Amino acid sequence: MPAFPEIEKIKYEGPDCTDPLAFRWYDEGEVVEGRTMKEHLRFSVVYWHTFRGTGSDPFGAPTMLRPWDDGSESVENACNRARAAFELFEKLGVPFYAFHDRDVAPEGASLAASNKNLDAVVAVLEEEQQRTGVKLLWGTANLFSNPRYMHGAATSCNADAFAYAGAQVKKCLEVTKRLGGENYVFWGGREGYQNLNGTDMKRELDHLGAFFHMALDYAKQIGFDGTFLIEPKPKEPTKHQYDSDAAACINFLRAYDLTERFKLNIETNHATLAGHEMQHELEYAGHQGMLGSIDANTGDLLLGWDTDQFATDIYLCSKIMLVLLKYGLSPGGVNFDAKVRRESFEPVDLFHAHVGGMDTFARGLKVAAAIRADGQFDKFIQNRYSSWDSGIGAKVEAGGVDLPALEAYMLEKGEIDPNQSGRQEMLENLFNRYI
Ligand code: XLS
Ligand code: NI
Ligand code: NI
Numbered sequence: 114m115p116a117f118p119e120i121e122k123i124k125y126e127g128p129d130c131t132d133p134l135a136f137r138w139y140d141e142g143e144v145v146e147g148r149t150m151k152e153h154l155r156f157s158v159v160y161w162h163t164f165r166g167t168g169s170d171p172f173g174a175p176t177m178l179r180p181w182d183d184g185s186e187s188v189e190n191a192c193n194r195a196r197a198a199f200e201l202f203e204k205l206g207v208p209f210y211a212f213h214d215r216d217v218a219p220e221g222a223s224l225a226a227s228n229k230n231l232d233a234v235v236a237v238l239e240e241e242q243q244r245t246g247v248k249l250l251w252g253t254a255n256l257f258s259n260p261r262y263m264h265g266a267a268t269s270c271n272a273d274a275f276a277y278a279g280a281q282v283k284k285c286l287e288v289t290k291r292l293g294g295e296n297y298v299f300w301g302g303r304e305g306y307q308n309l310n311g312t313d314m315k316r317e318l319d320h321l322g323a324f325f326h327m328a329l330d331y332a333k334q335i336g337f338d339g340t341f342l343i344e345p346k347p348k349e350p351t352k353h354q355y356d357s358d359a360a361a362c363i364n365f366l367r368a369y370d371l372t373e374r375f376k377l378n379i380e381t382n383h384a385t386l387a388g389h390e391m392q393h394e395l396e397y398a399g400h401q402g403m404l405g406s407i408d409a410n411t412g413d414l415l416l417g418w419d420t421d422q423f424a425t426d427i428y429l430c431s432k433i434m435l436v437l438l439k440y441g442l443s444p445g446g447v448n449f450d451a452k453v454r455r456e457s458f459e460p461v462d463l464f465h466a467h468v469g470g471m472d473t474f475a476r477g478l479k480v481a482a483a484i485r486a487d488g489q490f491d492k493f494i495q496n497r498y499s500s501w502d503s504g505i506g507a508k509v510e511a512g513g514v515d516l517p518a519l520e521a522y523m524l525e526k527g528e529i530d531p532n533q534s535g536r537q538e539m540l541e542n543l544f545n546r547y548i
Contacts, residue, residue: 116181116197117460122204123468134464139475141206145482146438150475153437155446157209157250160216162421162452163463164198169455176458186219188230192237199241205467209250209446211298214285215258224277228284235288242292250296250446251342251378251406252289254281257302257350267324268304268317268355275320282328290337295444296406297337298378299325300344305351318355322369329374340444342378342405345394347387349419358387359397366403376405380450381429382412382419392432399440406445407433409470423451423470427548430477431484438481447474480547489543493536500530 126135141151168176181197183190195217202210214227218234221227242248256266256278264270266278289297304321306312328341343366347357356362359377366372377398384394398404411424424430449470453462484490500506505522508514523529 116200117204117464120204120461120464123206123464134461134468136468136472136475138472138479145478146485150478151208153442153478154471154474155209155250155442156205156207156471156474157211157446157448158198158202158205158207158467159448159450160198160210160212162450163201164194165216166452168458173455176455178458178460180460188219188233191218191230191234195234195237195241199245199247201463201467202247203245205464205471207247207467207471209248209295209448211250211252211448211450213253213255214281214288215255220259224280231284231288235291238292249289249292249294250448251298251339252285252292252294253298253300254278254285255302256281262303265303265305265317265351267321270313270317275324279324279327282324283331286328286331286337287335289339290335294337294339296340296342296378297328297332298342298344298406299328300378301346301354301356303350304356305348305354307352318365318369321355322365322371325369325371325375329371332374340405341375342445343375344378344380344383344408345387346380346383346419349386358384358389359394359403363398363401363403372403376403376445378406378408378445378448379404380408380410381424381433382410382421383408385412385414386417386419390432391429392436395433395436395440399436404436404440404442404445406442407437407447408450409433409447409474410449410451421450421452422454423449423466425469425473427473427476427480428544430473431480431544431548432477434474434477434481435484438478438485483547484544487547490540493540497533 120134124135125140126132126137128137130137139150141149143150145153166177182194198210214231217238218227218231221230256262261274261277262269264274267275269275286297306314325341332338332341343356343362345356345358345362346354348354355365359379362377363372366375379391379394379398381391384391387394395404395407409424410421411426411429412418413420413422449467451466451470453466457466501510505514
């Protein structure tokens with residue numbers, strides 16, 4: 114029995130179409146900058162929000178209507194859910210999905226039982242992947258929900274929690290490899306602290322570094338050659354998460370000699386929690402060669418926590434796509450780490466949410482491509498830094514200029530060349546021209 118019987122495969126109908134369940138911008142075969150939209154955007158649906166989200170919040174009970182799900186923690190229910198998930202992926206026409214080990218299969222009474230449950234569901238995932246051609250963007254282990262991880266996993270004060278987490282990652286890497294996953298993600302979960310006076314920060318970070326090296330070693334052993342991704346987030350659940358933003362993550366990866374196989378998975382809502390624009394985080398990771406993938410969502414600036422909403426802001430998505438076109442995304446993707454609101458409880462809302470998200474990113478892609486084709490911002494930047502193209506600027510960039518040389522230069526010249534306007538408002542107006 115289909116899970117979404119009243120929904121047909123979503124089709125591209127063009128910008129004038131008024132059907133809310135049609136794409137107005139996402140035409141997967143349309144070529145932009147030499148590649149199809151499908152190849153650029155590499156859309157992915159997340160299992161946790163879309164198939165495990167219940168709508169419960171600290172003030173209220175679950176609200177979601179999910180007729181295919183009997184609400185039990187049985188393997189059979191997990192397998193039914195997997196089939197419903199692939200029906201949604203297919204009807205949306207997304208090429209990828211992503212999961213945590215514990216989203217797809219129930220945790221058992223022991224580690225061995227959990228592994229067995231996972232294997233049973235993975236067999237269905239494998240079958241469904243083959244049937245539909247939908248691929249796994251990334252797998253990840255949930256190292257934060259179970260109470261054993263209350264003090265963290267790899268950074269726990271309890272060495273047994275570290276060991277359990279290691280065992281879980283080992284299994285999840287095997288499963289990710291079996292399913293042909295293109296990446297493997299570590300989001301810090303509870304890797305952080307609540308009270309520094311009870312925390313040995315150095316020891317915890319050393320353990321985290323060792324943990325990642327163990328993952329790399331095991332990946333090599335089993336022949337998993339996907340990219341490892343760290344997902345920065347500054348707070349929630351702990352008050353300080355070690356992977357607080359792109360810069361902190363990159364510094365950590367360098368300090369522990371991990372930059373070769375690791376990149377970053379940047380999430381919009383996490384960027385804003387860190388006090389950054391998404392574009393900043395992407396640009397920071399991008400110019401360091403560390404941009405791996407994105408978790409596509411948005412927060413609500415009036416709420417201020419990780420609300421994980423679907424992004425429908427054309428400006429936001431255009432700015433994101435501008436950076437993604439600059440640095441490239443593959444083998445990452447645009448992964449909808451987003452959930453429908455508690456009040457949007459019907460199955461069809463899952464389609465409204467994803468169709469809107471996909472369309473807004475497709476539109477952002479076109480806006481970004483138009484901006485790049487026009488080259489006005491590039492020209493502005495080039496001109497803005499032109500003092501570095503010759504004279505003292507070029508000498509400094511070439512290296513070999515020291516402070517006495519700068520002094521001699523300035524003593525002779527007397528005063529700097531006049532500054533030019535930053536043209537903030539002109540730049541904002543210019544951006545609007547492409548929307
Ligand atoms: C939580 C994170 C999480 C990761 C996967 O805030 O966004 O969903 O993407 O563990
Ligand atoms: Ni995320
Ligand atoms: Ni998040």
